[in-house]
Amino acid sequence: MNSLIDLSTIHDASTRLSTDIVRTATIMSPGLSALIKRPTYLKLENTQIGGSFKARGVLNKFACIQEELATQRFVAVSGGNFGIAVAEAAARLKADVTVVMPQTAPASSINRIRALNISVVVAESVQEAFAHATVLKQQGYVVLDDCADTAIAEGHGTLALEFMADCKELTDVFVAVGSGAMLAGVATVLKAAKPDIRIWGVETEGANSMDRALRSGKPVEIEVSSIVSTLGVPVISDIMLHHAQAYLEGIVVVSDSDAIRGMMSFGEDGKQWVEPAAGSLVAGALKVAPKLPPDAVVGLVVCGGNIDQKDMQKWIRTLNIS
Template identity: 45%
Template sequence: MSLVTITEIEAAARRVAGHVVRTPTVPSPGLSGLLGVEVTAKLELLQRTGSFKARGAVAKLLSLTPAERAAGVVAVSGGNHGIALAVMAAALDMKATVVMPRSAPARSVRTAEDAGAVVRLTDSMAEAFALAERLGTEGLTPVHPFDDPVVIAGQGTVGLELADDAGELTDVLVSIGGGGLVSGVAAALRARRPDVRVWGVETEGAEAMSRALVAGGPVRVEVSSISSTLSAPAVSRLTYDHVSALVTEVLVVPDREAVRGSLELAEHAKVWTEPAAGCLLPAARRVIERVGPGARLGLVVCGGNATVADMAAWSARFGLE
């Protein structure tokens, strides 16, 4: 088992500097009052393209050979990785193809297209991965959203900044789709703040990592969560190895509570998030129950690419108006 090292994450930080935002790491009085413990938020929704995905995407793009760049890149995405790849590839004058399931947010499709990417739509996330793999064999350069140590190291720069910028923390919560972000953050924190516990968070219907941990390795899952940006049909052996070695536990919360969490983040933290970040709040309550009122939480607020119409529809669906 070969995990991404702090040396690789530090190298990624140097590589992406100037291409991504060093996002704010701030105490949140509103969330601290809501949860009853000290809360610090790492605001990755203020990153370029609206999520942490810009970090891993540009780290990978900058690592490519001239021939790989010239061939053009391809990626599969539930939304945020595709946006990041499209925008960062355009900034580096590279051609990009993004494969998304039809369940991906319409805004994500438009944003990727507006950045100049070719967008291919499929009926499911599993079909999106299959099409992206085929396009890779036909000559395009794959940029996997999580099964790549360079991408994981890029996402790990979130953890590096959190370790440098936050006050005392006992527990950090990170959302999980395919596991690239939590793998990188956990690797960075294990090196810089070894006493901090890292908790992963998934939504019901997007439980690829928690199912893998039960099975002893990656397994395919049927995706049904509204959180399309968390909806990987399977994690990779690479991200599974990181989580099984470095993460305390993976918590799973219902979609309804993830949407409620987004509404609470808007009201109490004054930030507009997607359910992939909203799921952190119900999970945080469970962590506090486990570790006690002395907890000092860090929340990696991973993305904010949801529209007002999206949030209104989800709120109505779950009776949260």
């Protein structure tokens, strides 16, 4: 069985990253508190460099392999945010990186990476994106894998050190799952600081690979069909599943439509510009909140804000949301 991340490695990552990332704010949201009917605090990783929490894990990983950056070629598969974080770090550190993205990824994310003069390959599907990365691996590329790399998860976990320092009252924290790496790092910190805290993973239908893995007791490959590309991972790795089994209170699966409505609630009620993966947290919290104790204090890890107006309008039209 895979071992769990050691808390000390996340503290090491925090020290390593101290001058490279933003210590993002934690705020109480009156509007979302009223909607969820519990005090609700937001960890604003949508204001992180690169527009998402992914910079934490990527920069921690690059710091751990800095001697290889000048001699190796790298490939990363991404639905958006991971690719942006990899591209921005690679451009700064002069690393040779190719980012492979499914065509469902936001056009704004693809354009942003290309603007950094980083090679982008757009594949027809998530599965084909991973298959293309496998081909490049066979050609000698090193895969940057946020689905199974604990150095990346440890970097992501640094956000939870800040969240707990800012809001010790938290009883229930909602985390968008995706690859499971952020969940693993964040849960390691939260459970060490407060063993009785409840951690809820949130996925969308058609991107619920962690839900399927937990129900089966092992990784299960799914056909990714959700429009929320940043959550679209075909199969959860053993190591990330192990962390979910150890720490999660439960998984909440919401529809794409509810994720988009949650994104709109973030704007209208929370006064934050976020992407659908973050919007899924509102939908998840609304499902769980009625079962929580009256004195529960909710935390939402606002994972990213990398969308533009065209992306938002397209999703609203596609799902016929009014």
